[in-house]
Amino acid sequence: MNQASASGAARALLRRDLLLVWRRRGDAINPALFAVLVASLFPLAIGPEPKLLSQIAPGIIWVALLLASLLSLDALFRSDLEDGSLEQLLLAPQPLALMIFVKVMVHWLTTSLPLLLAVPLLAEMLFLPPELLRVLMVSLLLGTPLLSLIGAMVVALTVGMRRSGMLLALLALPLYVPVLIFGAGCVMAAAEGLPYQGALYLLGAGLALFTVLTPLATATALRISLT
Amino acid sequence: MNPILRWFHQLGSPPYFYRFAGRALPWFYGAALPMLLWGVWTALFVVPVDYQQGDSYRILFIHVPAAWMSLFIYFVMCVNAFIALVWRIKLSELLAMHSAPLGAAFTLLTLLTGSLWGKPMWGTWWTWDARLTSELVLLFLYLGVMGLYAAIEDRRSAARAAGFLALIGIINVPIVHFSVEWWNTLHQGATIKLFGRSSMDPSMIAPLIALAFATKLWFVGSLLARTRVALVEAEIGKDWVRTALLPNPITQGERHERVA
Numbered sequence: 001m002n003q004a005s006a007s008g009a010a011r012a013l014l015r016r017d018l019l020l021v022w023r024r025r026g027d028a029i030n031p032a033l034f035a036v037l038v039a040s041l042f043p044l045a046i047g048p049e050p051k052l053l054s055q056i057a058p059g060i061i062w063v064a065l066l067l068a069s070l071l072s073l074d075a076l077f078r079s080d081l082e083d084g085s086l087e088q089l090l091l092a093p094q095p096l097a098l099m100i101f102v103k104v105m106v107h108w109l110t111t112s113l114p115l116l117l118a119v120p121l122l123a124e125m126l127f128l129p130p131e132l133l134r135v136l137m138v139s140l141l142l143g144t145p146l147l148s149l150i151g152a153m154v155v156a157l158t159v160g161m162r163r164s165g166m167l168l169a170l171l172a173l174p175l176y177v178p179v180l181i182f183g184a185g186c187v188m189a190a191a192e193g194l195p196y197q198g199a200l201y202l203l204g205a206g207l208a209l210f211t212v213l214t215p216l217a218t219a220t221a222l223r224i225s226l227t
Numbered sequence: 228m229n230p231i232l233r234w235f236h237q238l239g240s241p242p243y244f245y246r247f248a249g250r251a252l253p254w255f256y257g258a259a260l261p262m263l264l265w266g267v268w269t270a271l272f273v274v275p276v277d278y279q280q281g282d283s284y285r286i287l288f289i290h291v292p293a294a295w296m297s298l299f300i301y302f303v304m305c306v307n308a309f310i311a312l313v314w315r316i317k318l319s320e321l322l323a324m325h326s327a328p329l330g331a332a333f334t335l336l337t338l339l340t341g342s343l344w345g346k347p348m349w350g351t352w353w354t355w356d357a358r359l360t361s362e363l364v365l366l367f368l369y370l371g372v373m374g375l376y377a378a379i380e381d382r383r384s385a386a387r388a389a390g391f392l393a394l395i396g397i398i399n400v401p402i403v404h405f406s407v408e409w410w411n412t413l414h415q416g417a418t419i420k421l422f423g424r425s426s427m428d429p430s431m432i433a434p435l436i437a438l439a440f441a442t443k444l445w446f447v448g449s450l451l452a453r454t455r456v457a458l459v460e461a462e463i464g465k466d467w468v469r470t471a472l473l474p475n476p477i478t479q480g481e482r483h484e485r486v487a
Binding site (some may be wrong): 070153154155158160161164167171173174175177178181182185198199201215220221223225227 | 264312360364367370372374375378379384388389392394395399402403406407409464
């Protein structure tokens with residue numbers, strides 16, 4: 001019998017998932033729109049004072065992106081569960097962790113990457129000092145894949161449930177805390193002229209570690225919740 | 228087979244555990260209660276007043292054992308969750324899941340007593356210190372485990388999923404602790420620290436130790452009691468439940484006769 005190699009299967013899955021997103025490309029902009037809307041609520045709620053806004057802008061942008069990433073997580077396995085292809089992935093001879101890594105990567109590419117493109121706009125709306133934008137972008141570039149990877153573990157645990165929205169937030173947010181602290185913290189440190197590279201290095205180290213570990217954990221979680 | 232090892236294996240069987248827990252329960256509660264009373268009485272009336280903090284430091288005798296318990300119970304929960312995931316022992320699933328509410332209660336107690344102490348001492352109910360933040364995240368993790376366990380219909384896969392979440396969370400707590408510490412040191416100077424154990428007067432240590440042991444014993448007793456009930460609930464159709472709970476056990480055959 002002819003069996004696809006692991007890398008071949010990963011490529012096929014990548015192509016399929018990207019194609020699925022492309023066919024419904026209207027939905028793909030929603031997380032970015034959501035983040036822009038959340039961020040624009042803050043000036044309305046706390047007043048349009050540029051000094052205050054520029055101080056809290058990194059935190060607002062981080063939280064807006066984190067929430068957008070969280071809300072879009074629910075869709076990570078949902079359609080695959082409904083049409084049965086998730087079970088085929090579980091049964092496939094290729095390593096499940098690799099397949100999950102591909103799926104998480106697609107999730108990041110299609111939800112967080114558009115968000116990152118919207119960040120300069122958000123930064124301008126919230127009067128973020130231009131010299132901080134670079135630090136913010138780097139921290140988000142390292143942090144948002146971490147959010148997707150960590151979130152995937154939690155989604156895998158709740159995958160069989162019909163209404164998991166609130167529960168998903170309750171489970172995922174405590175795990176997001178360190179990423180948020182380092183990500184927003186390093187921009188805040190940079191704003192005060194303090195060294196910020198340490199937090200970025202830690203985010204990078206976390207990303208390297210979690211890229212390897214969380215797909216394995218997600219695979220285990222999927223097997224738990226689908227058997 | 229080694230008798231201790233055999234006893235341990237037998238403990239995994241629900242009827243055996245049910246009987247064992249029923250017998251052991253009063254001993255744990257019985258040992259915890261005098262220690263608890265002595266510890267609280269000594270802490271409140273015997274131990275001298277602190278030269279700096281006055282009487283309000285006495286809340287520490289509840290706060291510190293509760294804080295130790297909040298971490299200890301998480302550890303117990305994770306060990307049981309690990310056993311449940313690897314060897315699929317039903318009893319371990321129940322032990323892990325019924326540790327969670329107790330742990331959450333101790334964590335909440337830690338946070339409440341801490342903020343009651345913080346108001347006169349630090350002048351604030353809350354500060355985003357590393358310990359406080361990690362304790363808060365710990366509470367959220369407990370609540371997450373409980374929420375996930377309650378949300379999944381099939382009890383056994385619910386326990387496995389929630390146990391797995393607990394195991395993911397155990398990595399998270401130290402990371403949160405250090406992240407806030409490093410973040411704060413990036414941000415500002417040293418934050419206010421709770422005083423260490425070593426700098427404590429010996430007369431204060433005795434009641435603290437007594438209370439630490441009393442809370443542990445009480446936890447074991449309470450966990451056994453909860454797990455007993457949960458076992459009955461999980462095995463409601465089994466014969467051993469009927470023989471254990473009814474004064475005059477009716478077998479399946481007799482029941483059919485009586486109904487007829």
